[in-house]
Amino acid sequence: MSVQYYEGVGRRKEATARVRVMSGNGKFIVNDKPAEDYFTRLGDLEAILAPLAAAGEDRSRLDITVQVKGGGVTGQTDAVKLGMARALVKMNADLVAVMRKYGFLTRDARVKERKKPGLKRARKAPTYTKR
Template sequence: MSVQYFEGIGRRKEATARVRLMSGSGKFIVNQKLVEEYFPRLGDREAILKAFEATGQDGATFDVTVLVNGGGVTGQTDAVTLGLARALVKMNADFIPGLRKFGLLTRDPRIKERKKPGLKRARKAPTYTKR
């Protein structure tokens, strides 16, 4: 018999997170590491667990497994947060208003702007010389 789980995919910038949520004992694993090891900053962990807070669920009653790649720490944090929120919605659609109120179901559309020809970066122009 297979274990029933709810999966949510979250993306932010270049980061992609696949979050699997199942009933369990409160283990939170990110890329085969404990969440405390993978995200050592407290603010990052609080942002991720905000989805449980918004729905009134106790995170200790779920096991969460996350596979995340690409991007940096902030992008990965936000990708995991969105993936967890989407997994909670798949589990129970009644959570949508609470998660919406905290803005956890909205994918941040901001991505890196492309470099333009004649410029050094997306908007940085070469130094202007008058003579």
């Protein structure tokens, strides 16, 4: 027996998240752990669930499973948020306007700039000494 689910892939910095949304009883699992245990930073879980709130969906009637890898906490949080929005749009195509309005479907393309030769970091030059 297969379960009908809607999948969305989100990326941010070096993080990639595969989010699956299906009808159920409110389970939210991230990398085989409850979401509350995986995203412990204040405000991260609320940011991830913001697309659900904007769509007017009730979390208690949806099961959400997430596989996220790479990056750090902020990158993973934003990747899951984008994946969640994309999965909800696949579930209900009428939500595109709402998701666009709040900016949930826009991928944040900012990544760390590469280090340049002769510099300490991407742009920081060694201290200049006259003598």
